[in-house]
Amino acid sequence: MTSTPTLPLRDGGAIPVVGFGTWLLEGATAYQPVRDALDIGYRHIDTATGYSNEEHVGRAIADSGVAREDLFITTKLPPDHAGREAQTIEESLRFLKLDYVDLWLIHWPVDGAAAPPVWKQLIAARDRGQVRAIGVSNYSAAFIDELIDATGVTPAVNQIPWSPRDHDEKRLAHAADNRIVLEGYSGLKRSNLADPTLVAIAESHGVSVPQVIIRWHVEHDIVVIPKSAHRERIAANLDVFGFALTSDEVTKIDALAG
Numbered sequence: 439m440t441s442t443p444t445l446p447l448r449d450g451g452a453i454p455v456v457g458f459g460t461w462l463l464e465g466a467t468a469y470q471p472v473r474d475a476l477d478i479g480y481r482h483i484d485t486a487t488g489y490s491n492e493e494h495v496g497r498a499i500a501d502s503g504v505a506r507e508d509l510f511i512t513t514k515l516p517p518d519h520a521g522r523e524a525q526t527i528e529e530s531l532r533f534l535k536l537d538y539v540d541l542w543l544i545h546w547p548v549d550g551a552a553a554p555p556v557w558k559q560l561i562a563a564r565d566r567g568q569v570r571a572i573g574v575s576n577y578s579a580a581f582i583d584e585l586i587d588a589t590g591v592t593p594a595v596n597q598i599p600w601s602p603r604d605h606d607e608k609r610l611a612h613a614a615d616n617r618i619v620l621e622g623y624s625g626l627k628r629s630n631l632a633d634p635t636l637v638a639i640a641e642s643h644g645v646s647v648p649q650v651i652i653r654w655h656v657e658h659d660i661v662v663i664p665k666s667a668h669r670e671r672i673a674a675n676l677d678v679f680g681f682a683l684t685s686d687e688v689t690k691i692d693a694l695a696g
């Protein structure tokens with residue numbers, strides 16, 4: 439089994455560029471897909487307190503037998519848990535049966551604001567060793583700047599909706615300038631899988647359109663976390679390292695942004 443390439447994080451460590459998403463795999467339905475993903479070779483799993491599945495993700499991780507140091511596990515703080523951050527991370531760790539998570543994110547801005555006090559609680563959790571890296575999700579560049587101004591600490595990751603139609607050079611530049619890894623979510627859902635440009639590129643490589651979309655993220659050094667409940671799709675979504683897109687193909691896909 440070949441290992442998935444990683445991107446370095448400013449907090450240290452490295453994040454596998456393709457991970458497994460678990461939103462809507464609620465409760466016990468998360469168990470088998472996460473087992474399948476780990477069996478197939480995924481080493482990066484994305485969950486959240488809000489997905490109500492940490493306990494079952496944790497069981498799948500434990501039963502997989504994969505060594506902890508080979509795994510990258512992300513969970514997220516719901517904005518309505520502001521003020522009880524310490525209890526929330528303790529609960530996540532208990533459900534996940536882990537001593538630490540690799541990445542803890544503020545899931546959404548808190549009451550529509552950047553919320554430096556909440557960010558300070560993530561920094562404290564990192565200082566306690568409960569989380570290795572900290573970041574945000576669904577944050578604008580301006581909100582990230584506000585966190586940096588308030589604390590001097592830059593998020594390692596921003597997890598945001600991303601797909602060919604969302605391609606945004608300014609967003610990429612802000613992340614690169616601040617050494618923030620962008621993590622795209624809902625990349626398949628947000629795409630037109632019948633788009634003629636994507637279909638033609640997929641056919642020319644003998645791969646599927648979802649594989650082209652996932653590979654396009656990889657070409658941009660954007661972490662991508664496709665979710666599927668089906669083993670064959672889970673396998674196909676990780677099978678994107680046997681081909682590469684040309685720079686011309688990447689440019690054509692970038693141009694699908696409206």
Ligand SMILES: NC(=O)c1ccc[n+]([C@@H]2O[C@H](COP(=O)([O-])OP(=O)(O)OC[C@H]3O[C@@H](n4cnc5c(N)ncnc54)[C@H](OP(=O)(O)O)[C@@H]3O)[C@@H](O)[C@H]2O)c1
Nearest residue numbers: 459460461484575623624625626627648664665666667671
């Ligand atoms: N931070 C946030 O606010 C946020 C928000 C949304 C999502 N996320 C994270 O990002 C992950 C991915 O996003 P997502 O789950 O919204 O969407 P996604 O991964 O883009 O798409 C999932 C959908 O695509 C289908 N699918 C998966 N692989 C496929 C394939 N090879 N061919 C055809 N269809 C395929 C799945 O169906 P089947 O399951 O039936 O195969 C499912 O309906 C989430 O699971 C979650 O971990 C984070």
